[in-house]
Amino acid sequence: MNQYVVGISADLAAPDGLTVFGDIGLDRLTDAGLRWEVFPDGGAPHAPTPEMLAPYDAVLSLGHWPFSRDLVAAAPRLKHVARFGAGYDGIDVAGLAEEGVIVTNTPLAxxxxxxxxxxxxxxxxxxxxxxxxxxxxxxxxxxxxxxxxxxxxxxxxxxxxxxxxxxxxxxxxxxxxxxxxxxxxxxxxxxxxxxxxxxxxxxxxxxxxxxxxxxxxxxxxxxxxxxxxxxxxxxxxxxxxxxxxxxxxxxxxxxxxxxxxxxxxxxxxxxxxxxxxxxxxxxxxxxxxxTPHSLCWTADFVRDGSGSVVEALVDVARGRRPVHTLDASVYEGGYRARPRA
Structure with a gap:
């Protein structure tokens, strides 16, 4: 079986995984047996493409990349979009659920x-x-x-x-x-x-x-x-x-x-x-x-958001239901794993 791979959105992250928030604990993904990488070549400035998503089982979205139903339908390996933050505007939650893709966020952080x-x-x-x-x-x-x-x-x-x-x-x-x-x-x-x-x-x-x-x-x-x-x-x-x-x-x-x-x-x-x-x-x-859409970026926010998003990524990779899922219908009858490309 191929290793589970997480793509990190490049809008707020450097190639080494250091983000605008600082260190968000990506080593915990490695410790859990998941491989991660920041989208190569900076990714797209405003939105991912199916070709970009093709190698990944999950995306950790640090900023506000949009995800439509048509986009994820053309990327059959993708199972999970994990938002680092509370907002999910630009993400078609219901459409992704229809495609079997779970969307999570970190609202408590x-x-x-x-x-x-x-x-x-x-x-x-x-x-x-x-x-x-x-x-x-x-x-x-x-x-x-x-x-x-x-x-x-x-x-x-x-x-x-x-x-x-x-x-x-x-x-x-x-x-x-x-x-x-x-x-x-x-x-x-x-x-x-x-x-x-x-x-x-x-x-x-x-x-x-x-x-x-x-x-x-x-x-x-x-x-x-x-x-x-x-x-x-x-x-x-x-x-x-x-x-x-x-x-x-x-x-x-x-x-x-x-x-x-x-x-x-x-x-x-x-x-x-x-x-x-x-x-x-x-x-x-x-x-x-x-202020530049950053006033809530406190040390507490980064700590709690990092823990929450990593936990969600590991849970979905293990077939477990994450805590902050935005559409429970994905889990009717258990987690519906997507076929790999």
């Missing part, structure tokens, strides 16, 4: 770091931290009274996406004395009751929130969830925080709302597209904080 990233942004905006830093760095102390923060206690925080990350945000900010609201969806009701989150309509969330925090997954229905209409409903003193995906926001509409003073500011760890163009207006606005 990202949950607390993403939530603390959102809290970091909220506190920075509420104290106008970056604006005050610029005043001090520029020696403009006489204007410091013009950059007073709004504070947090008594404010309303609207969380868009009350899943794992959104729920963790609610837990972290509750002791700050804020009112927490989220959109009234059936899937959110049990969590909201547990966390003391008030469920309201999307319109009310936009109109009543001092801080709108986006933690939702990117789906066809959530794309441009924050559009011109949503922004027009917000208070001129309110802020937008996005630690989800850049496409959750209509970026042109956000830019216009900021320029026109219809909202007070924004903090964005994600943009659309990534990386942004050098002349992206949001990069030059004093009331906008932008």
């Amino acid at each position: 990202a949950r607390r770091p993403l939530a603390t990233a959102a809290l970091t942004f909220l506190l920075a905006l509420s104290h106008r931290l970056v604006e005050n830093h610029r005043l001090a760095a520029g020696g403009d102390w006489e204007r410091r009274g013009q950059r007073r923060g709004i504070g947090v206690a008594g404010r309303t925080v609207g969380i868009v996406g009350l899943g794992g990350v959104g729920s963790e945000v609610a837990r972290l900010i509750a002791p700050l004395g804020v009112r927490i609201v989220s959109e009234d969806r059936p899937s959110a009701r049990a969590r909201a009751a547990e966390l003391g989150v008030e469920l309201v309509s999307r319109t009310r969330l936009a109109a009543e929130s001092d801080f709108v925090v986006l933690t939702a997954a990117l789906t066809p229905s959530s794309r441009h969830l924050v559009d011109a209409g949503f922004l027009a409903a917000m208070r001129p003193t309110a802020y937008v925080i996005n630690v989800g995906r850049g496409q959750l926001i209509d970026q042109a509409a956000l830019t216009e709302a900021l320029r026109a003073g219809r909202i007070a500011g924004a903090a964005l760890d994600v943009l659309d597209p990534e990386p942004p163009a050098p002349d992206e207006p949001l990069l030059r606005m004093d009331n906008v904080i932008v």
Whole structure:
């Protein structure tokens, strides 16, 4: 029998396996009897091809390579796509399941770091931290009274996406004395009751929130969830925080709302597209904080994500059901091994 081979996406990894996150413990795959290699010649810059996938039983996707049903159908050896991270936009989970390919992610590793990233942004905006830093760095102390923060206690925080990350945000900010609201969806009701989150309509969330925090997954229905209409409903003193995906926001509409003073500011760890163009207006606005889709990349995230993704790769290689599978139908009647090419 051929050795089980894992391909590492080349978008965030060097040929020796060192990734943008540092060492993610690929030696544990070797210890388990699996062979691994980074896609040769850098792979494709934005997407794999069937020819690239042909030698591999599994792919460890560090970034956001897309995987369609047609793609994996043309790569019959592939059994498993393992995402290092919580997001899986661009991956046709149902289509891959139909082809017998399991998709896993590492949601617990990202949950607390993403939530603390959102809290970091909220506190920075509420104290106008970056604006005050610029005043001090520029020696403009006489204007410091013009950059007073709004504070947090008594404010309303609207969380868009009350899943794992959104729920963790609610837990972290509750002791700050804020009112927490989220959109009234059936899937959110049990969590909201547990966390003391008030469920309201999307319109009310936009109109009543001092801080709108986006933690939702990117789906066809959530794309441009924050559009011109949503922004027009917000208070001129309110802020937008996005630690989800850049496409959750209509970026042109956000830019216009900021320029026109219809909202007070924004903090964005994600943009659309990534990386942004050098002349992206949001990069030059004093009331906008932008980080390069990396704020959750803490030591804890790397440690926990590495352990989770390696465990999933070994489990699937051994015919065991991994913990964080995104479509359990692949396992109906047991793991359905794909025929090797």
